[in-house]
Amino acid sequence: MTTNQNYITPEGFKRLQDELNHLIRKERPELVKVISWAAGNGDRSENGDYIYGKKRLRQIDSRIKYLLTTIEDANIIYPNENLDKTKIFFGAHVKLFDEDIGKELLVRIVGADEISHEPGFISWNSPLARVLSGKSVDEVIQVDVPTGTKTYSILGIDY
Numbered sequence: 001m002t003t004n005q006n007y008i009t010p011e012g013f014k015r016l017q018d019e020l021n022h023l024i025r026k027e028r029p030e031l032v033k034v035i036s037w038a039a040g041n042g043d044r045s046e047n048g049d050y051i052y053g054k055k056r057l058r059q060i061d062s063r064i065k066y067l068l069t070t071i072e073d074a075n076i077i078y079p080n081e082n083l084d085k086t087k088i089f090f091g092a093h094v095k096l097f098d099e100d101i102g103k104e105l106l107v108r109i110v111g112a113d114e115i116s117h118e119p120g121f122i123s124w125n126s127p128l129a130r131v132l133s134g135k136s137v138d139e140v141i142q143v144d145v146p147t148g149t150k151t152y153s154i155l156g157i158d159y
Contacts, residue, residue: 005075006070006073006074006075006111006112006113007074007075007077007090007111007112007124008074008075008076008077008110008111008113008114009076009077009090009091009110009111009114010076010078011114012110012111012113012114013071013074013076015114016067016070016071016074016113017071019063019067020064020067020068020071023060023063023064023067024064027060028057028060028061028064031053031056031057031060032057034049034053035049035050035053035054035057037049038050038053070113074111074113077090077091077111079091079159083159085157085159086136086137086157087134087135087136087157088109088132088133088134088135088136088154088157089109089133089134090109090110090124091108091109091110091159092108092109092132092157092158092159093106093107093108093157093158093159094106094107094108094109094132094154094156094157095154095155095156095157095158096152096153096154096155097152097153097155098150098151098152099140099150099151099152099153100150100151104155105120106120107120107121107122107128107129108120108121108122109122109123109124109129109132109133110122110123110124111123111124112124112125127143127144127145128143128152131143132154135154136154136157137154137155137156137157138153138154139153139154140152140153140154141154
């Protein structure tokens with residue numbers, strides 16, 4: 001996988017589509033009604049509803065444009081029945097043990113547009129995901145981080 005690809009899980013793709021549909025079908029039309037009402041109230045220069053509404057409309061339109069481009073360019077990675085599920089690949093849920101602090105953590109390797117949706121989601125092109133790729137349970141990995149090197153043990157893999 002090259003880093004300029006827009007890989008995404010089917011769940012992440014659906015979330016982006018749902019957000020786009022919500023913005024286009026619900027939020028934007030309701031805001032346009034408020035702006036139209038506010039514009040009809042006279043002087044727009046001191047009309048808070050109008051000023052805020054126009055600003056929010058620009059934000060929504062910008063997000064819609066971003067979502068349209070992202071969805072169009074998305075490369076959805078579906079789980080493959082022939083995938084070796086004993087190894088870590090895109091979409092895997094991975095249970096790790098952080099050797100440095102003695103705690104378990106659960107991460108899922110997802111597309112860059114998905115990492116802000118759920119805690120524990122990491123981008124497939126992050127340093128941790130790149131080191132995890134192709135590894136199996138019981139392997140110990142080391143990841144270079146800004147503060148040094150972190151050591152993890154792989155406890156489990158699930159798709």
